[in-house]
Amino acid sequence: MGRTSDAKQKILGAARSLIEERGYTALGVAEICKAAGVPKGSFYYFFESKEALVLTVVDEHWADQQHDWARVLGGGADPLQRLRQLFEETEAAQRAGQQGCGTVSGCLFGNLTLELSNQTDAVRARLQEIFDAQVDMVEAVVAEAQERGDVSVTDTREAARAVVAQLEGQVMLAKLYNNTQRLTPLWGNCLALIGAC
């Protein structure tokens, strides 16, 4: 079992790196197996298809990110400080990624949204669930800040969507310009979008 699950994790790790580098469409199963150092037969033992693989990559990445977001946004500090920390950790993660591979890889979910959403219903549905969950988490913090009188918004849902859209848009531009400093104004923009008092 140990070796079997090693092979699965190697495939997932290689697939995630390759998808971040070059997108999903350009990849073939043979290339993923070569990068993972596992025989091609192993792939179909674990995954029915390339689509099943990308769904697993998405699920694992979201499990990690959801854990991080819950830790940061659910903490004890005041709600705006928690939201700020989310942006700081996002910037730090993109910077670490850039130092590791030379380029800003951006947001895996955003990348797949623009590459795949009109092609693969299963991936689209999963990405919708993830962005809904992100908006839920941000909305809870905005609502808390609103109750304390720290912000003033007419619609906490729309405000949370605007914050997530701003994050995705700025991460996209950070990727295009390969420049994580593009993310520094995120916090000020977020404060404006949620009507910080």
Added chain:
Amino acid sequence: MGRTSDAKQKILGAARSLIEERGYTALGVAEICKAAGVPKGSFYYFFESKEALVLTVVDEHWADQQHDWARVLGGGADPLQRLRQLFEETEAAQRAGQQGCGTVSGCLFGNLTLELSNQTDAVRARLQEIFDAQVDMVEAVVAEAQERGDVSVTDTREAARAVVAQLEGQVMLAKLYNNTQRLTPLWGNCLALIGAC
């Protein structure tokens, strides 16, 4: 000459539709020529490579969009009204696209940014120029509104970047959810980002 340039325009039209539907990586030259109804030999008469084709598609799309943006943003109305019209026309264009092909196709430049920017330096450089030009155009209007005392921002460049990022982020989510109503809050979000008084 008439027939020659017809073939080129057919290839460009087919390529643009196919790229909007399924992205760039998934496409082959043979498929583009089949959709365009031209023999494969024509392709290499007009384009050195698939990359040369995508650069021409990007340039033509930007020439059209730049013309529209200049018309709207350079108009005589007060600056905030012009900016508002830009968002309304963007929403209308996405709605028309959805009615035409069943799905929201999003922003061609954003789509290619997330699909290609880490792979093709020529495309990345072109997309950087386009987003710089978009930010220039928005910044000019924000600066004009600032001079009139209609908005209050500390950095017109950063404010314009935030507006373009918000537009890209919301268009991405409109594409993911195949729902152009996602674009309706754009104007309110823009006002917040540029500190409308």
